[in-house]
Amino acid sequence: MTDSQPAVVARGLTRAFGPLTAVADVSLEIPEGGVFGLLGPDGAGKSTLIRMLATVLVPTSGDAEVFGESVTHRPGRVTPRIGYMSQKFAMYPDLTIAENINFFATLRGVGKADRRERSARLLEGMGLAEFAGRQAGRLSGGMKQKLMLASTLMHEPDLLLLDEPTTGVDPVSRREFWRILAGLQREGKTVLVATPYMDEAERCTSIAFMDEGVITQRGTPDQIKALVPGTLFELVSPEPRAALAAAGAVPGVASAHLYGDVVRVLLSGTDAAGVAHACANAGVAVDSLRPVAIDMEAAFAFLAEEGEAA
Amino acid sequence: MNASLTRIGAIVVKEFKHLIRDPRILLAVLVTPIMQLLLFAYAISFDVRDLSTVVVDQDQTPASRTYLQSYTSSGFFKVVGSVDSVDAIDAVFQSSRARVAVVVPAGFQEAVDRGDKAQVAVYVDGGDPNSARIGQGYAVALNQVAGQKITATWAARQGLDLSQAGRLDVRVRTWYNPDRSSSIFLIPGLVVVIIMIVTVQQTAVTLVRERALGTQEQMTISPLRKVELMVGKLLPWTILAFVDVVLITLMGLTMFEVPLRGSVLVLAVSAALFIFASLGLGLIVSAISPTLETANLIAMMLAFLPAFLLSGFAFPLDSIPLPLQWLSYLFPARHMVDISRAVFLKGAGFAEVSGPLGMLAVYAVVVLALATVLYGKRAR
Structure with a gap:
């Protein structure tokens, strides 16, 4: 694989639904190879962007090229090279795994011998082989997603557009799904994946943060995390809500969040003495207060707040 | 391809x-x-058979009974009973016991014997227009036949021969579905x-x-x-x-x-x-x-x-x-x-x-x- 041509180049891509602009003037370049993560809260426009790149939704204005072919002018040249997995389970529930895969691969023009060989290999690799005869509607959430991915891979696309492929899937299946994606990346495929999960964002080679239809930040996970100024502290207390209230009022605290049972406090400096004081004054017991490395969760919360403040 | x-x-x-x-x-x-x-x-089905019918025989003579018998034997009407007066027909129609009522007034036999025009009345329940229309049609046809029969009987008694009298004989044939x-x-x-x-x-x-x-x-x-x-x-x-x-x-x-x-x-x-x-x-x-x-x-x-x-x-x-x-x-x-x-x-x-x-x-x-x-x- 050469890096001469990017997988995706979007220029001023815009899509409006009536008065609502879901994607506003997005310009984006995604190099070939690697896993590109699209992050952002619900309604940020991730699905709309992906659907335009997949050619199933026509942009209101702007254009994008996938491997050099325009999605608006030559969708027929784009589609053979892409695989698109919608957020919704888009398989026939009354057909079996094997029948679904066979049907879509036939439409995609995959020959009979290739269909047999690839479906056997893909189903085996995803642990679906023994369920090949089961109706798709009777699969678990994780199996459904793997079936969709397998079907998406049957015509061996170079770019995979995956719209929240692991939403509603249990953690074990999610990890397994990402192991498969890592394998695809090693094969040289380009993966564009939208996800609401921060732990998944960490596994991407590059990410873009999207909010209200625009891409607000781009970079590697490390670069994104470096955008967050200050030091992150984790405060453990038997009364986390009271501790959160006390810490939030301390000068020098950029933000304070509840993360499970732990209070996460972002300080502009490195000294957390003020937070400990405030808790003591409020009569809140503190079990521990220690600095931790900034992760995507913290970066996401920070960037989302920045977006609201702006 | x-x-x-x-x-x-x-x-x-x-x-x-x-x-x-x-x-x-x-x-x-x-x-x-x-x-x-x-x-x-x-x-x-637009076929109407066995139309439920009541009779009001106010004459009670052989002639009236013969006339009413022609309804029963036609197959189109099914006589379900008789009532005493014209007023009672209303109740019969309302209870849907019958859709047709035939009234033979007193003096029917006398009029026939005199060679006068004998009168009968046929009442039809219009609540079911299809049955009503067809019932009416059948009744008219039936009365024509009965009327001819009565005329013929009367003429024979008077020693007249009507068979040579000029009459228009119309025969209608229905093709493709003769029974309609x-x-x-x-x-x-x-x-x-x-x-x-x-x-x-x-x-x-x-x-x-x-x-x-x-x-x-x-x-x-x-x-x-x-x-x-x-x-x-x-x-x-x-x-x-x-x-x-x-x-x-x-x-x-x-x-x-x-x-x-x-x-x-x-x-x-x-x-x-x-x-x-x-x-x-x-x-x-x-x-x-x-x-x-x-x-x-x-x-x-x-x-x-x-x-x-x-x-x-x-x-x-x-x-x-x-x-x-x-x-x-x-x-x-x-x-x-x-x-x-x-x-x-x-x-x-x-x-x-x-x-x-x-x-x-x-x-x-x-x-x-x-x-x-x-x-x-x-x-x-």
């Missing part, structure tokens, strides 16, 4: 799998038509109506369902052409609709003794065109409907109303307002009813039905093209 056929084949196979795995569809397509045929054929049995008239049309209902309804939801499932998007990004999708969707239903045609025809021939005087080939070719046209109509509905509910509703209106009211299968189209007559040409059912009746009852061949057959062919092509154009592949 080969790739195209492969894709169409994939769609056809898939559609058949949907059919086989959803017993409700098979039920709707194979059992419902039989039920509809039985229901319609028996329910929409309504099931023979209805069933060739009923085949058409049932096929229309089954086909439009089923294809109307098929594209909407692909959209709702999200599978349409996957088709969009495949090389599948819209027209290939349409053809692939139509073929399985065409076969099923044909099974229906055969089923209903066989039932008509055996159970209702409908004659099939024309050629099976003419019927088959016409039915194929009609099925394509109806399925295409369903596809148009499916292409433009945003939801399954809308599709169902539009299909229902499109299939039922024109099929019932504007096809001429039960209600003569000559008597409806002109704009509605024009409208009836816009639906394939009318043309097929014409063909079906001509082939079944009159033994018509291709030459005789070429007009409506041509209309059906044009219709099928236009409708399928329209469905293909209207079906938006990419969301705009």
Whole structure:
């Protein structure tokens, strides 16, 4: 694989639904190879962007090229090279795994011998082989997603557009799904994946943060995390809500969040003495207060707040 | 071409799998038509026999009894009882005990004997216009016969010979359906109506369902052409609709003794065109409907109303307002009813039905093209 041509180049891509602009003037370049993560809260426009790149939704204005072919002018040249997995389970529930895969691969023009060989290999690799005869509607959430991915891979696309492929899937299946994606990346495929999960964002080679239809930040996970100024502290207390209230009022605290049972406090400096004081004054017991490395969760919360403040 | 056929084949196979795995569809397509045929054929009967009748015999003479006996023996009327007065008829009609009442006033015998005009009264319940109209017709005919008989008897008694008297003898013959049995008239049309209902309804939801499932998007990004999708969707239903045609025809021939005087080939070719046209109509509905509910509703209106009211299968189209007559040409059912009746009852061949057959062919092509154009592949 050469890096001469990017997988995706979007220029001023815009899509409006009536008065609502879901994607506003997005310009984006995604190099070939690697896993590109699209992050952002619900309604940020991730699905709309992906659907335009997949050619199933026509942009209101702007254009994008996938491997050099325009999605608006030559969708027929784009589609053979892409695989698109919608957020919704888009398989026939009354057909079996094997029948679904066979049907879509036939439409995609995959020959009979290739269909047999690839479906056997893909189903085996995803642990679906023994369920090949089961109706798709009777699969678990994780199996459904793997079936969709397998079907998406049957015509061996170079770019995979995956719209929240692991939403509603249990953690074990999610990890397994990402192991498969890592394998695809090693094969040289380009993966564009939208996800609401921060732990998944960490596994991407590059990410873009999207909010209200625009891409607000781009970079590697490390670069994104470096955008967050200050030091992150984790405060453990038997009364986390009271501790959160006390810490939030301390000068020098950029933000304070509840993360499970732990209070996460972002300080502009490195000294957390003020937070400990405030808790003591409020009569809140503190079990521990220690600095931790900034992760995507913290970066996401920070960037989302920045977006609201702006 | 080969790739195209492969894709169409994939769609056809898939559609058949949907059919086989959803017993409700098979039920709707194979059992419902039989039920509809039985229901319609028996329910929409215009034959009136055994009209319940009460008699009011205020004369109580041999002449009045002979006259009333003619009602009982005719087979058209069934005398269910007698009441004492004209006033009592009202209660009888209201309780629906009878729909016809025959009153013979006192002095009937005397008038007959004198050679005077004898008077009787026939009351008909207008609440059921069809029975009323037919009951009235029968009564008038019956009275003519009875009147002639009485006249003849009277003349014979007077020693007159009326057989040479100049009389106009009108004989009406009904061709193709000499008994004017309504099931023979209805069933060739009923085949058409049932096929229309089954086909439009089923294809109307098929594209909407692909959209709702999200599978349409996957088709969009495949090389599948819209027209290939349409053809692939139509073929399985065409076969099923044909099974229906055969089923209903066989039932008509055996159970209702409908004659099939024309050629099976003419019927088959016409039915194929009609099925394509109806399925295409369903596809148009499916292409433009945003939801399954809308599709169902539009299909229902499109299939039922024109099929019932504007096809001429039960209600003569000559008597409806002109704009509605024009409208009836816009639906394939009318043309097929014409063909079906001509082939079944009159033994018509291709030459005789070429007009409506041509209309059906044009219709099928236009409708399928329209469905293909209207079906938006990419969301705009």
